[in-house]
Amino acid sequence: MGEQVTRVGIVGTGVISGTYLDHLAKLPGVEVVAVADLDLARAQAVATDSVRALSPDDLYAADDVDIVVNLTIPAAHAAVHQAALAAGKHVYGEKPLAMDRAEAEPLLKYAAANDLRIGCAPDTVLGTGTQTARAVIDRGDIGTPHAATAFMVTPGHELWHPAPEFYYQPGGGPVLDMGPYYITSLVTLLGPVRRVTARAGQSKQERMIHTGPRAGTVFPVEVPTHVTGVLEHESGALTTVLMSFDVWAGRLPRIEVHGTDGSLSVPDPNGFDGAVELVTAAQREWTEVPTAGGYAGAGRGVGVADMARALRNGEPHRANGELAYHVLDVLESFIDSAVQDQPLDVASTVTRPAAVPLGATPDTA
Template sequence: MTKTKIGVIGTGSISDVYLSSPQKFLNYEIAGVADINVERAQEQAEKHQIPFSGSVSELLEKEDIELVVNLTIPAAHKEVSIKALQAGKHVYSEKPLATTCNDGLLVMEEARRLGLHVGTAPDTFLGAGLQTCRALLDQGVIGEPVGASAFMLGRGPESWHPNPEFFYKQGAGPLFDLGPYYLTALISLLGPVSQVASMNRVTVPEREITSEPFAGTKIKVEVPTYVSSLLQFSTGISASFITSFDVWDTKLPKIEIYGTKGTLLVPDPNEFNGPVYFMNNETTGWQEADLVSSYTDNCRGIGLADMLRGIKEGRPYLCSGDLGLHVLEVMEAILESSDKKRFLELETNCRRPERLTGFQYQD
C-alpha cells in the first residue's frame, strides 16, 4: 500500500495520539511536524521519530506532504487551514472546524475553489461503541426513534489542565469544547439538525486556576458555562442537550435515544468504546449489546485514515468538512438562540454518515 505523507501543525497535548497513530493505520505516514514553538515541534519529532520539524511556513513548503492535520488552538483553526489549502494541501482539522460558522464557510469555500478536501474531528463516532448504536438503530431494535437526551455535565478544567484559560474564551466553553462529540454522535445516529432553541448563562464570571503551573491565576469567563438547548432533527425527532462546566457531579446518562419499542443507552461520545445497553418490548430489563468492531482503544486518526481512503477511491468520507460545518452552525445557533430568545432554523445541511465498513486497522 502506498502511504500518503502528511504533516501535523500544532504540538499540544492532543498531538501525541495523532503522532503515534500511524502504528495503527496503514495508509499514511507523518513526514513532518510544525508549531509556532519550533523547539516544541523538534521535541515531538524526536520523540516520535518524525523526519522533519520546523515552522508552519517551512512545513507548508514541503512538496511531498499532501495533507495537513491542524491541531492548533480553535482560534487559529481557520487561518491555519486556509494557509494549508492555499499551499495545495488537503486539511484534516481538530474540532471545531472554526470558531464561527462564517469562518467555517470560508474554509470550505476555499477548499472547493482549489479542488481540495477538508475533513474534521471528532472521529469517535467511528469507534465500536457508537457504531454498535448505529447498527442497533438500523436494525430497528428500539423501533422508530422519537426523541433523545444528551448531557455533558462537569466542573470545568481549571483544577487539572495545565493551561485552562482558553476553555473560557470565545470558541470554547463546554459547548464548543465537548459539544462537537455529542452533536456529531447525535447527527451520525439521527441525521442533521433543522432547528434549535436554547437558554444559557455564565454562572461564575471569574474563575480561579487551581492546577499548576498557573495556580491562583484568575480567568475572565467570556462564554456561557451552562447551556440548555432543544434540538429538532430534520426527521422530526427532538432532543434535549445540556452542556455545563458548573456541575459538581451527576448520575445522568451521556446520551439516551427513545424509540417506539424501547430505549438505547449510548456510551460516552468522547470515547471509542462501550458499553452499549438497550431494552425493548421483548427483553427483560437492560441487555448489553455485542460491539460490532475492535475499535475500542483511543483510535484518534481513524477519521483521517478513512478520509484518505475516500479521496483515493473517489467516495464520500465520514468525517467530512460538511459535517463539521453543520456541527459548528448548530453550536453557534444554540448560543444565538439564547440571546434572541427564539427558535432558529439551520441553514447548513450534511449527509448522515454511513456506517464504517471494510476498514484496515492494525492492532
C-alpha cells in the same frame, strides 16, 4: 513508502499532539513525516529521526506532505486551514472546524473549488461505540427513533488543565468545546438538525487555575458555561441537551435514544468504544449489545486514516467538512438561540456519512 501511504504533517504540537502522534503511528495507510509549531522548540521536542521539525510555512510548502493535520487552538483553526489549502494541501483539523460559520464557510468553498478535502474531528463516532448504536437504530431494534437525551457536565477544565483560559473565551465554553462530540454523534445516529431552542447561564465571572506552574492564577469567564435546550432533527426526533462547566457531579447518561419499540444507551461520545445497552418492548431489562460496527481499537487520528483511504480510492470520507460545518452551525445556532431568547432554524443540512461496517479497518472501508 509505496503508493498506499498518505503522508501527513502536523501543525500545533501542544498537549493533544502526543495522542495523535501515538495513534497515527499505529494506523495503516498514513505516515507522519513532519511537525510544526510557531514555537519551533516545541516541534523539535516531538520530532524523531523520521519526523522532522519545520516552521508552519515550510510544512505547508513541503512536497512530501499530502494532508496537513491542524492541532492548533480554536482561534487559529481557520487561518491554518486556509494557509494549508492555499498551498494545495488537504486538511484535517481538531474541532471545531472554525470559530464560527463566517470563518468556516469560505474554507469549504475554497476546498470545493480547488478539488481539495477538509476533514475534522471528532472521529470518535467512527469507533465501535457510536457505530454499534447506529447499527442498532438502522436495523430497527428500537423502532422509529423519536427522542434522545444528551448530557455533558463537569465542574470545569481549570481543575486539570495548566492553561485553561481558552476554554472560557469565544470559541470555547461547554457547547463549542464538548458539543462537537455530542452533536456529531447525534447527527450520526439521528440525522441532521433543523431547529434549536436553548437557554444559557454562567455561574462564575472568574475562575482559578488549580494545577501546573500557574496554579492560583485567576482569569475571566467570557462565555456561557451552562447551556440547555432542545434540538429538532429533520426526522422529527427531539433531543434534550445539557452542556455545563458548572456541575460538580452528576448521575446523568451521556446519550440515550428512545424509539417506538425500545431505548438505547450510547457510550461517551468523547471515546471510541464502550458498552451499548438496549431495552425493548419485549426485553424490559438493559442488555449489552454485541459490537455491530465501527473501527475496533480506534484512537484519535482514525479519521485521518479514513480520509487518506478515501482520497486514494476516490470515495467520500466520513469525518468530513460538511458534517463539521453542520455541527458548528447547530452549536452556534444553539448559543444564538439562548442569547436571543427564541427558537432558531438551522440553515445547513448534511447527509449522514456511510456507516463503518463491522470488522472494517481504516484502509479497507
